[in-house]
């Protein structure tokens with residue numbers, strides 16, 4: 001890997017091939033019914049993909065955040081039913097940053113940190129009780145990471161999942177989003193470096209979803225172009241109707257927009273804090289998802305509404321991811337507050353300079 | 360029957376139905392519900408006096424109501440608990456009116472009352488794998504054989520097929536005619552030998568629509584609705600009633616006397632993030648849109664009932680009603696925050712069902728084509744296959 005600002009295409013080509021082979025319609029349907037896809041996960045993990053961007057000294061696979069985000073984009077593109085973001089750039093990142101040893105299995109995180117938990121600290125031990133909501137893939141995780149703040153310091157608590165009570169819940173896409181109950185769980189309090197806190201964790205979560213969404217919109221757009229070129233009504237492919245072409249253009253525009261936003265946020269995050277870019281990218285991806293799912297479903301007619309046709313794997317994921325790590329209202333208000341805090345002359349530099357202007 | 364005033368209607372309905380209260384909630388379009396009994400009980404208890412289909416003749420389960428009386432009854436009915444009539448909607452809203460327009464006296468005698476009383480459920484066998492928006496491309500064949508018709512082919516997306524006793528089925532009787540001309544409409548008993556139903560699972564986990572395979576099914580000629588070769592005309596009547604929403608009386612929200620805030624608003628679970636003017640603005644513009652939609656749909660339905668031949672107003676009504684539904688489901692889900700991502704979340708079924716609203720009953724694009732051509736008089740789309748015999752046009756592209 002020569003240039004840290006370039007994606008390693010060897011990695012992404014391999015990931016693309018792997019998902020193309022494993023994530024067909026039937027396997028995704030099956031993963032939804034089973035609540036997991038252990039074969040897809042094993043193939044993914046065997047090649048070290050989950051731990052890209054975590055240094056080899058910390059037990060990761062090396063590579064940059066850009067590489068990891070590109071793999072996540074492919075996870076979204078193929079609707080791969082696996083906890084790639086949780087094990088890698090979220091949970092794995094928190095653990096390695098806190099100097100904790102990475103487990104060989106799946107890692108997940110509490111998306112809302114310690115919200116809803118009662119935490120007591122005694123020296124370097126924590127006792128945790130309470131309930132974590134909508135925890136991705138908790139049922140198959142080996143380790144559940146809780147990022148939390150005590151007295152202005154941020155810690156990562158890595159909890160063995162066998163010490164928790166896990167109740168199965170699912171998001172609209174049929175992906176596990178479990179409820180996790182802790183009862184006086186005793187765990188080591190690993191201190192995180194000062195640049196990581198609950199806010200930067202939330203932005204990191206949003207960044208992961210942005211990459212996933214960019215991939216899913218792109219696939220959805222391609223699927224729609226190909227379906228409408230095959231589907232004949234009134235003696236011609238429906239893609240020949242201008243009204244349908246408008247839907248196709250929305251899908252394609254939104255795919256390009258979301259990908260551009262995700263990539264520029266990723267590049268910035270690879271260099272340093274990228275709060276402005278990530279907030280903007282998540283909002284853009286959220287809005288692009290809403291428009292693109294609407295356009296792509298409409299262009300498909302009744303076919304897109306059935307379980308037998310794969311469009312729903314993408315649209316239902318987008319509707320769910322749109323709500324994770326900040327919906328439209330949250331990021332709009334964050335961006336609004338930041339923009340208003342600049343004086344009038346500061347607005348344009350903020351738009352062109354982004355986070356660099358804020359720091 | 361002389362017209363009743365509002366109070367008369369209310370006290371008559373009080374004898375058979377329960378009033379709505381603020382807690383009454385209804386499911387939408389059957390999504391998530393398989394309850395046939397509630398609708399059956401409701402229809403059975405209202406049929407004697409013809410409350411549900413007042414405009415129908417009294418011998419068929421109506422009360423010969425005038426247009427204005429019919430509208431008034433509809434308004435008062437909204438103060439009462441009317442269950443989700445989704446299973447019965449094709450019969451009540453589409454087949455019934457089409458039989459009144461195109462059916463023979465004996466067909467009306469045989470079928471209308473059992474529709475009005477909820478005793479029989481109908482489904483609509485129009486769409487086929489190659490005939491969606493291009494409905495006139497129907498390929499299911501009906502061949503005459505003495506006093507019988509032999510049907511052969513496949514339908515798809517047939518909602519309610521698994522509950523239905525009868526289907527209204529569009530079939531091709533003369534492949535040598537241009538596509539709109541060689542069609543004939545039949546009533547098809549779903550229990551007939553040769554009729555096979557295969558439910559399709561939808562994205563919202565409902566299995567309310569099915570593929571229906573018809574293999575060597577023998578139909579009596581007395582089940583033919585309208586003349587041979589007039590199937591398209593009958594189909595247009597059925598579809599116009601579908602769009603005008605004749606079937607959708609009952610269900611829906613609002614209504615309870617004195618209640619100002621519709622339940623979709625009082626049910627919104629606003630998070631801290633959403634207690635904003637942005638959300639108020641969205642709620643209010645949706646509320647206005649919703650009210651206008653309801654009036655537009657009402658006007659289209661009344662027009663359809665009074666003329667017996669509904670026009671393009673129904674297309675406008677359908678577009679608006681769909682927009683309202685989608686807007687409500689989107690807003691409800693948006694303000695429910697991250698919890699709305701879960702299957703258990705508020706509005707899950709609605710989000711999963713919303714896209715289909717712009718597709719079923721004729722897509723938004725097709726409704727706009729109808730409005731463009733029939734209301735605004737815009738030039739029609741080029742229809743190259745209009746005069747070509749169907750059998751020659753259907754393969755290859757034009």
Ligand SMILES: Cc1cc2nc3c(=O)[nH]c(=O)nc-3n(C[C@H](O)[C@H](O)[C@H](O)COP(=O)(O)OP(=O)(O)OC[C@H]3O[C@@H](n4cnc5c(N)ncnc54)[C@H](O)[C@@H]3O)c2cc1C
Pocket residue numbers: 231233234238241242243244298299300301302303305482483484485486490491492493515516517518519568715718719720721722723724725728740
């Ligand atoms: C939930 C549900 C229930 C249904 N229930 C029934 C039922 O009970 N009985 C029944 O018979 N059918 C039923 N249908 C089928 C429904 O009527 C068709 O889906 C609909 O007519 C559209 O046909 P299609 O799905 O083949 O889409 P297509 O016709 O393939 O359309 C694909 C896209 O092309 C567009 N398009 C097509 N032609 C044109 C044009 N000329 N100009 C501009 N755009 C165009 C469409 O608008 C759409 O966006 C149901 C459908 C759904 C989703």
